[in-house]
Amino acid sequence: MKRLNIIYIVIISIVFSSCNDFLDETPDNRAQVDSKEKIQKLLVSAYPTGNYALACELSSDNIYDTGESNPNTSRILEQYANWEDITEEDNEDLETIWSGAYGAIANSNLALSAIEEIGEEDLLAEKGEALITRAFSHFLLVNIFCKNYNSTTSGKDLGIPYMEKSETTLDPKYERGTVREVYEKINADIEAALPLISDDIYEVGLYHFTRKAAYAFAARFNLYYENWQKAYDYATIVLGDNPVGQLRDWVAMGELPRSPSPVTNAYISDASDLLALPFNSGMGLYFGAYYRGSRYSHTNSLAYAETLFAGLPWSPEGISSAYYNFRPFVYSGTNIDKTLSYKIPYLFEYTDAVAGIGYYKTVMIPFHYDETLLVRAEAAIMLENYSNAVSDLNNWAGNFFIADSETTLEDIDNFYADLTYSSEEVPTSKKVLQPGFSVVSGTQENLIQYVLQCRRILTIHEGLRWFDVKRYGIEIVRYQVQANGGMKVIDVLTKDDPRRALQIPMDVITAGIEPNPRN
Template sequence: MKRMKILYFIMMALLAFSCDDFLDEAPDNRAEVDSQVKIRKLLVSAYSDGNYALACELSSDNIDDTGELNPNSTRIYEQMANWEEITEVDNDDLKNVWEGAYLAIANSNQALAAIEEIGEENLLAEKGEALITRAYSHFILVNVFCKHYNSATSDTDLGIPYMEAPETTLNPKYERGTVKEVYEKIDADIEAALPLISDDMYEVAAYHFNQKAAYAFAARFNLFYENWEKAISYATEVLTTNPSSRLRDWTAMGELPRSREAVTNAYINDPADLLAVPTGSSLGLYFGAFYVGSRFNHTEKVAEEQTLNAPMPWAPDGVLLGYFNYRPFVYAGNNLDKTLFYKIPYLFEYTDPVAGIGYTKTVMIPFTTDETLLVRAEAEIMLNRNDEALADLNAWTRAFYIPGAETTLDDINTFYNGLDYSSEDTPSQKKKLSPGFTVVAGLQENLIHYVLQCRRVLTLHEGLRWFDIKRYGIEVPRYQIQSNGTVKVLDVLEKDDLRKALQLPQDVISAGVEANPR
């Protein structure tokens, strides 16, 4: 189906398309979306092709700068890693994140308008998918481009324009509103969508917001929204009464041939995956055994001190490779320092096979049963349901590591009490926490440290660590490894640093949307 002229009304203000682009389009053809089949085809495009993961991962504490003598970088990677305004153009730039999300939202809204016009009696499942995709795209936008939700300040913190209907004016003016208003609208869309979603409408449910993916999203959203009870309830809808049976088979992953293609293909085709989203991105190339991106990457130093091989309550001397059911891939050579979990495929779509040119692609898995289990564990900790949280954490570590990788509340308390907070001179996994909500010192804080560490390891390379940094006000020093092996701190992202709200694309600002303060 042709792109409808209506989408370009939105782009005029939000994406700053040229007049020529606008005039080249055919007349408004919304009336063509007049059947269930056409609505379902439209909803295929309600999932963004823009990928936020690389910008968020490079902004986080999961990477080091291996030094100026390493030539394997580009200006845009340097800008992302150093929290600068992104001026370069790339497959993974923030303009693609913004454009992709709003184009997906436009398709969701067009589907909703068509459903209302036709009559929703026989289109309830389609309405559910349109609402949940609209909510999810706005959720990504508000968490990338705004301050994190905070019940004390979000009624004044800048949000993003929340699009609830197809645009019908030539040059609309958009107000950003507040983070609180955006969260309220996301919440309303989720609550309206959940009862309507039906897996029966999908030929391949994994590529759509099926019921379990929708509840996993609802669980994560409510965790971010500080609705702990709802987060637990929705996560339980995904995990059922036997969560261990729902987790990824990490042992089987570890028995696969040690090749990028074998393990990434298995990862994106596992029953633990709740949603698969193809995107245009170099993420699989960047976090693969290639020199691309090796200057700013997840180094052996980060792995040893803070992530994969850092101490845990059940391995206080450090996590050895023998502890993993699915072992990381370690590359150490001249200007190649990457310690990786292969999960993100590197795909290439040829536009001209003869010339060998085309687009880098990947498939992202935004929601898994494993991550949803850790969402529930964190919410349980916030409600002081510590035994339940411990059971969930042990279920995950037994699956991800080895069967003996489990612990007790006393062991967690003792371990984190004995671990110094991370500092610029001595990095560790234990970060000073400054969330907008209350975390009580002692056992509750120590359990939060543990669940954040588990999620950091599980979601490595996916960008989700960045959202935990924002949620918990974690400081991030940017380390640069010098040619003599010493380490220099180039900059520090403070707990309330304005740069944690990534800057809007310049085209969007030029079109009249208010920029983030700096």
């Protein structure tokens, strides 16, 4: 199910530099990209093909280990959930994420080289797409395989190789640089791309970085980069004058048949989606009504303690499915305990229908209006523009929930001031925040707690929680359900645990790239 393309020169040269027979072929023996049409076709392949969401979601605090008696697992799922270095080969493994991103980068760079050779006058939009896709793949890589950006320490923290040209040598040597250097280069690519992007060159805009998708990415990037004003401004460009009118129609989602296929298909084709990425992945099984992968899952007890059914400022005692326009799906039985918000389709592509074999597939939505609204709310909080932040949070919640979710700054302050910080003994939705930037205790922290909780609910199963955990120095307690129904703490991922940077693939380490440190 994993395929390498000769165009992925950077990956092949890193990982397979010892394969002499293969490398007897010069890397430039490839199709000539010498026209506008060919460049546009090449850019279809400038998007990452390895699904990062499963690794991130299982690494986060959005799962419990339902116990050793549950046989519905695999070694790679256990390794992700327990923050072990990945040794298994699978469509969801880190080598697939790494090579899928660098393969996309190689295509972006090849397109840029061709544009430079042909002349940019009639290819500015294509140049914009090539730059923004190159930035996006590097953004994923640095946030998965490195520590989070931190203005204090990122000048020393290991980054990832930033590829700015197509590789033409047989055995190139790469340096990882620092996280700060990677962020600076991502920023440069984004800023160069934004004025160039035009939706006019896309036949199906949802699978490309349209102008709004690019600005949504720029907003999230600048939020992670601690550029609060830019994050706010770029999110505003996406949202326009009527943010509520741009959000997902959760009422319509709730009126669909209560079945995985119609609701997930609707989720990935909604007008609020800004970018869609197809992957070879079993995500739809792991976060669907299936036993597959059910040992490590978002359980009902987790939902009540911390996520979908935990209290909010406008309902301090907790909420239930009845509060949702699009009600969560709850499955409970022997060896299955899943509370789900359906959004990830389980698709199957048959290669042999008679034999019943083929590929697991899914489609992820990395950017959408709802999440961009929460990006703006968080940026407003950091800018101490609390009235705008509360307005955005109320607009989001008022569209997402059925119940009266209107709240005030005073309500938010009082709720989180009274809520106990999460501990090993009593998990709650209020986490101790230890970011590298300053969050003032009291009103600012309480608002941040609320926006993080809103994002956790909105993006459940999508992997984004892992990045918030890293950015805010949130410690994760990994709980395991015991046979008697009790909970056991099996590990704690502390603020400075080096495992927060997932280990780069073993083949890449073997080829000479410096590994992430481990205790």
